[in-house]
Amino acid sequence: MKKMASLLVVFMILNSCNDLDLLPLDRVTTATFYQTRSDFDGAIFAAYSSIQDFWGTSTETLSERGEFWKITMTITDDVAADANAGADQISRDIDNLFIRASDIPFAAIYTQIYEGILRTNLVLENLESENQLTAAEKTAFEGEAKFLRAFFHFQALKMFGTPPLAIEVKKDLNDLALPNATQDALFTQILDDFAVAASNLPESWDGGNTGRATSWAARSFIGKVNVWREDWPAAVAAFEEVVNMGPYALEPTYEDVFAFDNENNAESIFEVQYGGPFSDDNLWVFDDTHSENFKASQGTGRGWYWDASNGAPGGKLGWWPPTQDLVDAYEPGDERFGISIYQNGDMYYTTFTSLPYDPTWSSTGFTIKKYRGERNIDPANHAPNQQADFNNERWFRFAELKLLYAEALLESNNAGDATIQINDIRARAGLPDLAGTATMADLQQEKRIELAFEPHRWFDIVRWGIGPQVFGAAWDNRFEVFPFPQSEIDRSNGLLEQNTGY
Structure with missing residues (x-):
């Protein structure tokens, strides 16, 4: 499953190598393609691929440059946009909360989300057509497609x-636009889809399918969605089942969680799978809408954007360094700091060399180390040209689930059990237990540190209503949602209504 990013066309090509009776590729249609287990595997893997494209870099579509990092990481109080390192203007604007409906990140991510939804709906539609799947295979594919459709809608x-809300394949070119959905309708559909996934999917896959969504992952997301819905009893019930009966456990050390040699570990609930150095590994064609997607294996530009610049070895960009505010938020003795952040006095590692870290390489004096460091300089983790990495993105992990569980318990007036969950996380970080029973402030602090540089901080700031506390006078309540891409508003002829203030 490591190469689940392979596009639909790639699976069609591979299949054709084994069956001389297949139609030429220029004559393959949905009616002729969706027949075998291999066909449906290829189609569902294409939907997973849309998640990888969140971080894509492309010169042919919207000139994307790691857009998802900008709207989940650079926008927060954890990361700055380094103008000295040449961070692009949108990074610098977003860092200062200058947000426009015409900005590339929103169009890029909106496109990838609804591309992924379309791909899941194509699978669901074609499951109903005549094909060679067994009843059991149809059930599993329905669960997997609905898991991903729920994921994208969430x-x-x-x-x-x-x-x-897109739950069917629209085919009339004159009737493609969809209106805004209500939050109630969205939550209902998302939870319904995850419930089908929880019922239909296996609890685990064999080694050849590692990384595919499981029943336990669906149950975990049911809990998470209910946190956003503020249905605390439902969230507690879902998390309680996963914590007490599920297959997950905290990794022994924080470094273990993000190590390239420890992908899909015991803590992984849902992990974005990347490929490996099997082609030209051109960072600029990772976006699977690029015309050369057929020759590029999927990977991430994480190191290209994150690693130090300003004279640091490796020639990387260093656009988004950690802030002093985040550094100051770590408690003395927190082992997560040394795994997450480079500072003066550290040994800095690249695939080229290792040498003492120089704080002048960053405008803040710090560089992101999470997913990096000595343990991750394995040549297999890097493309030959050093642009791309292949270490999976740990999207949803057990530590986050335990903290979400703690939050739901706190909101249910059960601070005692919430404290146990938080202290488990602190113990792995080498920190003592909380001095007393947990508070929401304790939970918010612990989650910020535990999930630093993962795509969650901004949404927590919004959900907790702490924007004014974090950003002061720069905060505006319109930031509780992002703007719809102006291009989508225009295409819909007003059917899709823009969010207030944009």
């Missing part, structure tokens, strides 16, 4: 508030 809801 991301859209968190970002845009009232995005369209």
Whole structure:
């Protein structure tokens, strides 16, 4: 499953190598393609691929440059946009909360979300057609497609508030636009889809399918969605089942969680799978809408954008360094700091060399180390040209689930059990237990540190209503949702309504 990013066309090509009776590729249609287990595997892997494109870099579509990092990481109080390192203007604007409906990140991510939804709906539609699948295979594919459809709609809801609900394949070119959906309708559909996934999917896959969504992952997301819905009893019930009966456990050390040699570990609930150095590994064609997607293996530009610049070895960009505010938020003795952040006195590692870290390489004096460091300089983790990495993105992990569980318990007036969950996380970080029973402030602090540089901080700031506390006078309540891309508003002829203030 490591190469689940392979596009639909790639699976069609591979299949043709084994069956001389297949139609030429220029004559393959949905009616002729969706027949075998391999066909449906290829189609569902294409939907997973849309998640990888969140961080894509492309010169052919919207000139994307790691857009998802900008709207989940650079925008927060954890990361700055380094103008000295040449961070692009949109990074610098977003860092200062200058947000416009015409900005590339919103169009890029909106496109990838609804591309992923379309791909899941194509699978669901074609499951109903005549094909060679067994009943059991149809059940599993329905669960997997609905898991991913729920996943994409959930991301859209968190970002845009009232995005369209797309549950069918629209085929009339004169009737493609969809209106805003209500949050109630979105939550209902998302939870219904995750419930089908929880019922239909296996609890685990064999080694050849590692990384595919499981029943336990669906149950975990049910809990998470209910946190956003503020249905605390439902969230507690879902998390309680996963914590007490599920297959997950905290990794022994924080470094273990993000190590390239420890992908899909015991803590992984849902992990974005990347490929490996099997082609030209051109960072600029990772976006699978690029015309050269057929020759590029999927990877991430994480190191290209994150690693130090300003004279640091490796020639990387260093656009988004950690802030002093985040550094100051760590408690003395927190082992997560040394795994997450480079500072003066550290040994800095690249695939080229290792040498003492120089704080002048960054405008803040710090560089992101999470997913990096000595343990991750394995040549297999890097493309030959050093642009791309292949270490999976740990999207949803057990530590986050325990903290979400703690939050739901606190909101249910059960601070005692919430404290146990938080202290488990602190113990792995080498920190003592909380001095007393947990508070929401304790939970918010612990989650910020535990999930630093993962795509969650902004949505927590919004959900907790702490924007004015974090950003002061720069905060505006319109930031509770992002703007819909202006291009989508225009295409819909006003059917899709823009969020207030944009």
